[in-house]
Amino acid sequence: MNEELLRSYLDGGISRAVYEKGEEILSGLTEAFAEADRIAEINQLKVLKAMQKNEVAAYHLYGTNGYGHNDIGRDTLEKVYADTFHTEDALVRAQITCGTHALYLALSANLLPGDEVLSPVGRPYDTLEEVIGIRPSMLSLAEYGVSYREVGLLPGSRFDYEGIRAAIGEKTKLIEIQRSKGYSGRNSFSPEEIGELIRFVRSVKPDVIVMVDNCYGEFSREKEPSDYGADMMVGSLIKNPGGGLAPTGGYIAGRADLIERCARRLTAPGLGKELGASLYATAPFMQGFFLAPSVTASAKKAAVFAAALYESLGFPVHPASSMQRNDIIQAVEMGSPAYLEAFCRGIQAAAPIDSFVRPEPSDMAGYADKVIMAAGAFVQGSSIELSADGPLRPPYTVYFQGGLTWPHAKYGILMSLQKLVDAGLTL
Ligand SMILES: *Cc1c(COP(=O)(O)O)cnc(C)c1O
Numbered sequence: 001m002n003e004e005l006l007r008s009y010l011d012g013g014i015s016r017a018v019y020e021k022g023e024e025i026l027s028g029l030t031e032a033f034a035e036a037d038r039i040a041e042i043n044q045l046k047v048l049k050a051m052q053k054n055e056v057a058a059y060h061l062y063g064t065n066g067y068g069h070n071d072i073g074r075d076t077l078e079k080v081y082a083d084t085f086h087t088e089d090a091l092v093r094a095q096i097t098c099g100t101h102a103l104y105l106a107l108s109a110n111l112l113p114g115d116e117v118l119s120p121v122g123r124p125y126d127t128l129e130e131v132i133g134i135r136p137s138m139l140s141l142a143e144y145g146v147s148y149r150e151v152g153l154l155p156g157s158r159f160d161y162e163g164i165r166a167a168i169g170e171k172t173k174l175i176e177i178q179r180s181k182g183y184s185g186r187n188s189f190s191p192e193e194i195g196e197l198i199r200f201v202r203s204v205k206p207d208v209i210v211m212v213d214n215c216y217g218e219f220s221r222e223k224e225p226s227d228y229g230a231d232m233m234v235g236s237l238i239k240n241p242g243g244g245l246a247p248t249g250g251y252i253a254g255r256a257d258l259i260e261r262c263a264r265r266l267t268a269p270g271l272g273k274e275l276g277a278s279l280y281a282t283a284p285f286m287q288g289f290f291l292a293p294s295v296t297a298s299a300k301k302a303a304v305f306a307a308a309l310y311e312s313l314g315f316p317v318h319p320a321s322s323m324q325r326n327d328i329i330q331a332v333e334m335g336s337p338a339y340l341e342a343f344c345r346g347i348q349a350a351a352p353i354d355s356f357v358r359p360e361p362s363d364m365a366g367y368a369d370k371v372i373m374a375a376g377a378f379v380q381g382s383s384i385e386l387s388a389d390g391p392l393r394p395p396y397t398v399y400f401q402g403g404l405t406w407p408h409a410k411y412g413i414l415m416s417l418q419k420l421v422d423a424g425l426t427l
Pocket residue numbers: 098099100101125127178179180181182213215216236
């Protein structure tokens with residue numbers, strides 16, 4: 001028993017019983033934590049090597065304004081992303097608003113009227129429903145005459161190869177594969193599983209474009225979907241690759257011809273990648289990318305700890321604490337709105353910013369159900385920072401993610417349990 005540590009937690013509003021429960025669970029996680037560190041080492045060297053190869057220099061960290069012509073820092077950052085992810089090119093911009101925008105950009109830049117996009121992994125992330133036009137929306141792909149098809153997963157989150165083969169046709173131009181489970185009950189896919197799916201779709205239609213929604217997946221494993229043949233990989237900088245420092249932004253890494261189309265969609269035909277002032281973003285983008293492997297490891301430790309803790313209390317958790325992790329998301333079925341809200345209030349109460357705020361369920365742009373969100377973050381809405389959210393629908397699953405540092409994540413998770421205990425849960 002570490003009396004000084006216990007005293008710190010007691011001072012921080014954690015009861016002795018909750019602290020001791022946490023320590024008991026942690027003692028069984030030595031191997032999982034060592035695995036997270038091993039992967040962080042591999043990815044740290046990957047990022048470092050890309051920075052050294054491209055001779056990142058002090059003067060690269062200054063930004064440009066106006067048109068942003070000859071922005072060598074921005075261009076070098078994009079080369080660092082491309083080399084880290086082993087792709088031909090990358091677009092990494094503050095002008096990309098968020099993950100949804102990056103995905104819309106990649107899709108709308110590479111699909112023309114009459115083309116079809118196919119999701120072979122079931123319904124995509126909630127905000128993509130309006131992007132694609134699954135839920136009718138102004139300026140959706142559907143409005144531009146791009147059609148959509150999906151093939152659901154088989155039990156056990158297995159790919160329905162026969163269904164996929166049947167769904168790929170003349171019009172199928174682009175296959176969208178979402179790595180992370182999002183707000184669904186399926187598994188998140190490993191880069192290897194995604195690679196297997198890519199090989200299959202290529203065997204049916206060799207020239208189909210494969211785009212992977214890599215949100216939350218970056219650096220959680222040794223390799224990325226781009227190492228297994230994805231033509232484009234898309235994500236948000238206020239998730240893993242921003243390392244907690246990126247103040248905004250998104251990225252698309254992949255084949256040079258496809259990235260060029262994305263750049264022209266972001267700016268204008270004839271302008272493409274040449275324009276777009278980086279302002280003050282290059283330094284935090286570069287430094288955040290450098291920190292991202294170890295920040296992602298902290299977030300993975302947080303996810304494993306939360307899984308093991310809530311598993312031991314009888315809550316269904318997904319993935320199980322013992323499973324290989326392919327992203328930083330941990331889902332816990334809270335079973336009731338009261339427990340979902342208590343969990344989120346605990347995460348909020350443990351935050352460095354806005355700890356005094358009480359999260360309430362509310363309507364969110366892009367989401368069909370009311371959502372409760374806990375995010376006491378330095379960067380608004382950042383979900384590489386310790387955060388939790390869940391749609392108000394049975395079984396009241398909380399999706400928990402992030403943690404810039406492991407000590408903060410541990411405190412947040414203990415506080416979530418404390419709030420559940422205060423709401424009537426017995427340990
Ligand atoms: C977060 C997320 C998105 C959307 O990103 P935003 O930055 O919230 O717009 C898309 N797909 C998946 C799987 C995500 O996790």
